[in-house]
Structure formats: C-alpha cells, structure tokens
Amino acid sequence: MSSALKWMPLVAALALAGCARDGYYDDRGTDYVDAESSAPLVLPDARDDRRFGNAMPVPEAQGSFVSQGEDFRVPPPRALGAGGGVQAGGVALREAAGQRWLVIGAAPSVVWSELEDFVAERGLTVVQRDANRGLLVTDQARLSVRPGLQQGVSELRCEQGGSPQQRCLRALQRRFEARGATASASSLAVQRPGDQANPLLTRSGGEWRLELPYGVDRTWAELSYQLEADFAVQERRELLEQDAEARTFLVDYLTLSARSEGIWDTLTSFGGADPQRIRLSLEASGPQSAVLKADSADDRELSDEDRRELLERVAGLLG
Structure with missing residues (x-):
C-alpha cells in the first residue's frame, strides 16, 4: 500500500468527526441563550487575599485596533504568560x-x-x-x-x-x-491612568504600521526584551537577529494566512506551512514617540492582513 493511501482512513475519520446535530460542525453558539446568572460567591472579610485568585483568568486585549468594516475581526487577547512582561512585584x-x-x-x-x-x-x-x-x-x-x-x-x-x-x-x-x-x-498591581496613551495601529501610504507613544530608546529596550521571550517558538515565531544601531529585528513568523489553511489542505499536502521571514523596523517619530513597520525579508509578499495581524501581536507585547 502506498504511503498516500495509508493516510486516507485518518483523513476520513477527521472529516466525519466534524459531523454534529446541526450539520458538519457542532455550533454551540446557542448553548448559552438560556443560561442564567447566579449570585457571586462571597468570601469572608478575614480571608487571606494571597490564597485566592482567578481559576481561569481571561487576558485583556491590548492596544487600540482599527475596524475594517464588514471584514473586521476581533483581535485575540494576549496569551497568558506570553512575552517577558514583569509581573506584579517583579x-x-x-x-x-x-x-x-x-x-x-x-x-x-x-x-x-x-x-x-x-x-x-x-x-x-x-x-x-x-x-x-x-x-x-x-x-x-x-x-x-x-x-x-x-x-x-x-x-x-x-x-x-x-x-x-x-x-x-x-x-x-x-x-x-x-x-x-x-x-x-x-x-502592587495598580492599573495605569486611563488617559495614558497606548500603541495605536494605523494606516499610512496604504500600509499598516504601529504608532508607539514612547521614546525610541525605551521602546527598543522593551521590544527587544519582549521579542526574545515571546518569539522563541520554533517553526511558528522566532527572533533571528536584532540590530540595535539600525533598530531592526529579523523574525520568522507563521503568518495569519498560513495558519488559516484548511485542515484538508494541510493533511493532503503531508506538511505544514512555512514561516515567513519578516523585518521589523523601529523609527523615531518624535521625542516621545516611535513607529514600528513590518516588511517581507524573503521572496514572498507580506499581505496587508498578515502585516496587520503581526503588528497587533507586537502591540499586545508592548501595551
């Protein structure tokens, strides 16, 4: 039996596994329509706060995001533990x-x-x-x-x-x-004032870029630290080089379009998508402001949506 035929039972099983009561995939979007709220749990005033915390904390989305009309998608929140941010008390x-x-x-x-x-x-x-x-x-x-x-x-x-x-x-x-x-x-963990500026994703010359309300040296130091911690996943996102004098970073990144390939295409091709090589460039735009841009560093074109999604992730590391 050829190696390709050996994969067919697995492909068929995965395809059939998606069948559900309402169609091919189980849509649980209506499961919460009839859900009822219950009274919050009240703990004694004498409790030790250090012993309690959220069992399933939900991280907040960082930065400011720009709608694209009907094609707008809600950006994912920053993954818990992503990056090398300083925790409360650290x-x-x-x-x-x-x-x-x-x-x-x-x-x-x-x-x-x-x-x-x-x-x-x-x-x-x-x-x-x-x-x-x-x-x-x-x-x-x-x-x-x-x-x-x-x-x-x-x-x-x-x-x-x-x-x-x-x-x-x-x-x-x-x-x-x-x-x-x-x-x-x-x-120790006190939120910053609400009127303090955050990273802002904007378009200039038809391309997305990230405007940062911090001096370029502060931004470079923090961005270097965060990328070293977060871009350390082989074949998904990796920091390859950084040039402090030119203020550039060279990364390999599995773009949104590559991650969005269908499961059928992935299985039948017997391999996954390759990360794209991208250069991040930081420039001063004022005494207390900087701009981050993303451009392709290989022979592949970096799409508008892929550029935007990557800059959103970086905004989450800095926000």
Whole structure:
C-alpha cells in the first residue's frame, strides 16, 4: 500500500468527526441563550487575599485596533504568560543606548513611597523632591520614577551626571525583589491612568504600521526584551537577529494566512506551512514617540492582513 493511501482512513475519520446535530460542525453558539446568572460567591472579610485568585483568568486585549468594516475581526487577547512582561512585584533590568534602568511591577505611587524610604534609611541628603514628576535628587544621585510601557509597571532610574549608577540600581533591585517576595500581588498591581496613551495601529501610504507613544530608546529596550521571550517558538515565531544601531529585528513568523489553511489542505499536502521571514523596523517619530513597520525579508509578499495581524501581536507585547 502506498504511503498516500495509508493516510486516507485518518483523513476520513477527521472529516466525519466534524459531523454534529446541526450539520458538519457542532455550533454551540446557542448553548448559552438560556443560561442564567447566579449570585457571586462571597468570601469572608478575614480571608487571606494571597490564597485566592482567578481559576481561569481571561487576558485583556491590548492596544487600540482599527475596524475594517464588514471584514473586521476581533483581535485575540494576549496569551497568558506570553512575552517577558514583569509581573506584579517583579523587577527586571533594561538597557539601551548606554542607559540602564529598572522595570518594576508596581504603580509609580508604590515605587515612590519605597524610594523615599530607601533614601531615608541610607541617610542621604535630599537636594530636590518633586512627587508630581517622580523626581528625587540627593547629594549622590538623581532618582526618577515614571509609568512604564506596560500596564501596571513603573520605570526607576538612578543616575549621576547623566550616567546610570550600577551600584545604586543593584541596591534598589534587591530592595524591590525583597518587597515583591513578601507583599501580595494585589497590593502592587495598580492599573495605569486611563488617559495614558497606548500603541495605536494605523494606516499610512496604504500600509499598516504601529504608532508607539514612547521614546525610541525605551521602546527598543522593551521590544527587544519582549521579542526574545515571546518569539522563541520554533517553526511558528522566532527572533533571528536584532540590530540595535539600525533598530531592526529579523523574525520568522507563521503568518495569519498560513495558519488559516484548511485542515484538508494541510493533511493532503503531508506538511505544514512555512514561516515567513519578516523585518521589523523601529523609527523615531518624535521625542516621545516611535513607529514600528513590518516588511517581507524573503521572496514572498507580506499581505496587508498578515502585516496587520503581526503588528497587533507586537502591540499586545508592548501595551
């Protein structure tokens, strides 16, 4: 028997498995029409919040999305655990263009309070304090706090003469790691203000691009970190190269059109679709704004919808 014929029973079984009561595929869209809501579960006030959480949390879709009329499709939410985002109470180091800073999974108000305690405990002389700007200048360093690129995080810098102070950053990192290990996540995870800008997907010259309301160096550092963590799935999405000077990333990505191939085509071809090689280019568009573009880096054309879907995923990593 030829190898092709050996596959026919499997193909037939998969095709028949889709049959259901209303047609070829089971449409469960009406199963919830008669569903009734029940009263929410009430827990005692004396409960320990650290012991409870959502059993099946639903991630929120990040960024802003543009309708395409009748062809509009709701973008998927960011996968739980996707990327290398800092969780509530976590701390991570970022580096770009000779600068270093900490990204902390806590609201700026929480970080500011800890920063004041840090300065007081070390007996440093405060030269300037501006809580509204998140600026605390001592006789040894300039400490600053501001909202981070992602939801519920802050950026903390320690500099002197415009240069990052490594010993100061290490001391602050240890402090926040110790706090994160003892504090509950709910006491640290505070949403960013609703009026803070988010990544915006727009069209320019007939092509989709991602407008980012952050400085290009901050964006590069975060995007590099996120792509290294999220684009690490062989034959689906992989970060191949990154050029900090040119601010470009070379990735292999299984596009939406490739993923949307029918099951019959996939089985009868005895193989899956190949990822497409794509170059992501980051450009400054202002002092506190940048633009990310996606273009084909091989002999295949990158369709308009595939470009849009890829940029949506990146927006989810940065939003």
